[in-house]
Amino acid sequence: MSPAEKKHNGWLLNLGRVDYKRVLNWQHKLVKLRKDGMARDTLILVEHPPVITIGKDGHPENYSHTDIEPIKIERGGDVTYHGPGQLVIYFICNLTRRKKNMHLYVDKLQDGIIATCKEYKLDARKDDTNTGVWVGDKKIASLGVAVKQWITFHGVAINLNTDLSEFKQINPCGLTFDIMSSVGKLTNKKIDIEKFSKIIVDKYSEIFNTAFYPIQLEEIAEDIESQSGSNVI
Amino acid sequence: MALDILVPQMGESVLEGTILEWKVKVGDTVKLNQPLVELMTDKVNIEIPAEAAGIITHLYVKEGDVVPVGTRIAVIDDGSGDSAPAPTATPKTESAPSAAKAPAAAPTQSAPATFKATADAGKGKMSPKVRMMMREYGLDFNSIIPTGKEGRVTVDDVKRTVESRSTSAGYTLGPIPAPPAPMQAVAASAPQASASSAPAEPLVKVEIPTFEPLPINQRETRKPLEGIRKVISDHMIKSIQTSAHVTTFQELDLTELVEYRNEIKASFKQTYGANITFMPFIVKAVCTALKEFLKMNASMTEKEIIYKNFYNIGIAVALDDGLIVPVIKDADKKTIVELAVEISQLGLKARNNQLLPDDVSGGTFSITNAGMFGSSASTPIINQPQVAI
Numbered sequence: 195m196s197p198a199e200k201k202h203n204g205w206l207l208n209l210g211r212v213d214y215k216r217v218l219n220w221q222h223k224l225v226k227l228r229k230d231g232m233a234r235d236t237l238i239l240v241e242h243p244p245v246i247t248i249g250k251d252g253h254p255e256n257y258s259h260t261d262i263e264p265i266k267i268e269r270g271g272d273v274t275y276h277g278p279g280q281l282v283i284y285f286i287c288n289l290t291r292r293k294k295n296m297h298l299y300v301d302k303l304q305d306g307i308i309a310t311c312k313e314y315k316l317d318a319r320k321d322d323t324n325t326g327v328w329v330g331d332k333k334i335a336s337l338g339v340a341v342k343q344w345i346t347f348h349g350v351a352i353n354l355n356t357d358l359s360e361f362k363q364i365n366p367c368g369l370t371f372d373i374m375s376s377v378g379k380l381t382n383k384k385i386d387i388e389k390f391s392k393i394i395v396d397k398y399s400e401i402f403n404t405a406f407y408p409i410q411l412e413e414i415a416e417d418i419e420s421q422s423g424s425n426v427i
Numbered sequence: 428m429a430l431d432i433l434v435p436q437m438g439e440s441v442l443e444g445t446i447l448e449w450k451v452k453v454g455d456t457v458k459l460n461q462p463l464v465e466l467m468t469d470k471v472n473i474e475i476p477a478e479a480a481g482i483i484t485h486l487y488v489k490e491g492d493v494v495p496v497g498t499r500i501a502v503i504d505d506g507s508g509d510s511a512p513a514p515t516a517t518p519k520t521e522s523a524p525s526a527a528k529a530p531a532a533a534p535t536q537s538a539p540a541t542f543k544a545t546a547d548a549g550k551g552k553m554s555p556k557v558r559m560m561m562r563e564y565g566l567d568f569n570s571i572i573p574t575g576k577e578g579r580v581t582v583d584d585v586k587r588t589v590e591s592r593s594t595s596a597g598y599t600l601g602p603i604p605a606p607p608a609p610m611q612a613v614a615a616s617a618p619q620a621s622a623s624s625a626p627a628e629p630l631v632k633v634e635i636p637t638f639e640p641l642p643i644n645q646r647e648t649r650k651p652l653e654g655i656r657k658v659i660s661d662h663m664i665k666s667i668q669t670s671a672h673v674t675t676f677q678e679l680d681l682t683e684l685v686e687y688r689n690e691i692k693a694s695f696k697q698t699y700g701a702n703i704t705f706m707p708f709i710v711k712a713v714c715t716a717l718k719e720f721l722k723m724n725a726s727m728t729e730k731e732i733i734y735k736n737f738y739n740i741g742i743a744v745a746l747d748d749g750l751i752v753p754v755i756k757d758a759d760k761k762t763i764v765e766l767a768v769e770i771s772q773l774g775l776k777a778r779n780n781q782l783l784p785d786d787v788s789g790g791t792f793s794i795t796n797a798g799m800f801g802s803s804a805s806t807p808i809i810n811q812p813q814v815a816i
Contacts, residue, residue: 203694231686234693250447250465250472270472296471297436325470341473343460407694414693 202291204235205414206395206406214245214265214276217284220411221347224286228345233414235291237398237406238284238349239391242276246364249273249338256365269338269348272368279355279376281387283394287402289344300325300339302401303350307335309401310394314381326367327352332375336367352394354378354385430479432463432501434494443495444468446488451501455483463501481505655749666811674806684708699768706742707766709794714738714759717792724791726812741790741810742770744777745799751777752810754790792816 209217217240227233246264248257249271257264257273264273276282289299304320307327311318311334318329327335327350335352353376361371378385399406434444447465451457460476463483467473485502488494571588575581640646652660688703695703717724717738725734738759741752753773755766776782793816797805807816 203690205693232689234690249470250467268472270467270470294435296473300471337470339471339473341471342462343474343476407697409693409697413696 201399202235202402202404204237204399204402204404204406205233206408207236207238207411208391208408209238209240209411211241211243211278214242214247217242218265218267221284221286224414225342225345225347227414228286228288229343233286235288235402235404236286237395238286239395240282240284241278241280241387242282244275244277244360246273246275253368256368257363260363262363267340267348269340271336271338272366273364274336274338274351274366275360275364276351277356277360279353279357279378279387281352281354281390281394282349283352283398284349285346285398287346289341289346294344296339296341299346300337302398303337303339304335306394306397306401307350307352309397310390311377313393314377314385314390316377316380324367324369329375329380331373332380333367333369333373334375334377334380352377352390354387354390428505428507429484430481430503430505431499432475432478432503434466434496434498434500435473435475436496443493444473446490446492446494446500447472448490449486450474451483451486453483453486457481457483457503477503479503479505659749662811663808666808669811670809670814672806672809676804681705695767699764701768701771703767704770706770706794706796707763709796710740710742710755710758710766710770711763713740713792713794718759723815725814726791727814735791737791739789739791741787741793741813742773743793743795743807743810744774746778751782751787752790752793753777753782753786754788756789 217238221238224233224236224238228236244262246257246260246262247269248264248266249269251270251272252264252266253272285303287299289296292299301320304325304327308318308320311327311329316329316334318327318334320326321328324333325337326333327337335350337350338348339346340348353374355378356374356376358371358374358376358379361374363371365371366374376385377390395406398404444466445468447467449464450462451464457463457477457480459478459480462474463477464475465472466475481503483501484504486500487502488498488500494500566585566588571580571584573580574584684705688705688708692703695701721734722732724738725732727733737757739754739756740758741754743750743752753776755761755769755773758766761769773782773786776786790810790813792813793807793810795805795807795816797807809816
């Protein structure tokens with residue numbers, strides 16, 4: 195059997211631009227489904243309309259001067275901004291199938307971004323003290339993860355063509371706003387988000403040894419709805 | 428046995444985590460996978476679940492404490508025999524900042540006592556189903572003699588205990604009293620006494636109402652028995668008159684099949700254009716069984732038994748106004764994928780009234796699936812001239 199045949203099978207939900215809270219709700223449902231064996235490890239790719247979220251390590255001084263009402267959520271980390279031009283990847287992943295190794299999981303999330311940046315001739319790196327993906331002294335991707343019953347959710351946000359001035363309203367991840375950059379800015383060209391998505395899914399497929407099959411939300415809507423009885427579509 | 432709860436590895440640059448919230452306290456009884464504590468690093472927020480059911484005997488750190496990776500932060504006694512560590516035990520990581528200042532509160536008096544005593548009797552090992560049954564019947568662990576492997580309490584053990592109690596103490600099985608929340612409290616408040624001393628006069632006397640009969644022309648609707656309904660009726664009655672029907676039930680654990688099917692569901696549809704149901708797996712299993720039990724793949728006349736050396740499996744498909752049984756020819760030679768696609772195609776043809784005579788003839792054995800209607804078991808009628816379904 196070739197290595198490719200040994201891969202796990204996963205799902206890929208490429209949602210396009212969807213409101214943050216809707217996707218948060220779907221994440222919660224998918225975590226339950228994954229735990230019950232009714233969903234596979236699922237990569238969710240999404241772009242959000244402008245929103246500010248605060249993780250469990252949120253410090254009020256880092257988001258006190260924003261006009262947008264921040265959303266407090268259960269992921270790790272401080273405050274961050276999501277908006278158009280930013281590719282957000284959530285990964286619902288059962289860590290019990292990966293030896294419950296958070297260490298490796300967080301590393302791999304970052305490694306996928308680094309490997310993708312390489313295709314854009316960007317020499318990206320991890321940082322010893324500030325988790326995330328950096329190019330030189332600029333940060334292009336942030337990470338915030340939550341784990342329930344050894345199922346991960348939340349994930350990474352990668353600035354592709356993000357309007358970086360939006361970060362001015364917060365201290366992203368407790369850092370100064372001007373430390374944030376984007377793949378587009380560093381390569382001096384507009385990044386095709388679909389093309390970047392395709393590359394990073396391939397990288398994650400390799401890194402997590404999982405073949406991610408695209409699925410439509412409609413295909414799992416019934417299962418998702420069964421988790422709450424609420425209408426999610 | 429005492430089970431240590433450690434701070435897990437959470438990332439290359441992450442050496443410590445902050446205890447955000449304890450979801451349990453010393454003396455609490457926890458279930459397997461119940462969240463114990465919420466732990467936070469700069470990027471990861473993780474709920475650590477219980478690795479075993481048992482009693483929380485020690486919490487070594489408090490909310491807000493920063494603890495290095497690998498630190499023992501709590502202990503669960505899973506009741507399997509070995510004693511819990513001495514309360515003075517220190518965390519494995521010497522540098523745990525709260526090790527010295529967390530002298531581990533003594534377990535509360537009442538909670539562990541019941542559980543421990545009973546756990547010793549039954550080794551504390553039982554499936555969630557057994558635990559649920561015990562809770563519902565208000566059974567004490569001590570009242571059950573475990574007969575399972577390694578001292579496990581089995582479903583039969585619970586049933587036997589309940590039955591013996593009902594005969595010896597006049598206990599009635601139903602309705603099941605609502606269980607008090609904590610497991611320990613159930614044993615203390617088992618409802619035998621109240622059940623056996625029910626009052627002779629009910630508190631509320633129910634008057635049975637009578638209603639005006641419907642007008643004669645609205646009482647019934649009559650339609651002629653004809654078409655497919657008549658054919659089905661005749662066929663089924665003839666079958667009952669032809670064969671002596673006996674039905675048997677067996678429970679199989681298909682957990683892994685269910686998980687597998689759920690895992691491949693989406694990609695299967697995408698790849699092959701057909702839904703993957705449980706039916707192709709069942710067809711495959713039936714064929715395997717038929718090859719072992721040849722008499723089931725046969726038909727009978729008054730003078731002889733005709734053994735079939737081919738395996739054409741009929742699958743009952745419910746229609747709006749009846750039932751039809753398309754046949755998968757040579758099902759034993761087909762793969763799961765081929766079976767799934769063919770079943771899907773035949774089902775569609777059946778519902779669109781497009782089945783040809785050849786599609787519904789030549790069956791050697793039939794499968795009917797009442798589960799799709801929510802039934803847990805059914806007693807199907809043999810599709811003559813087959814001998815089993």
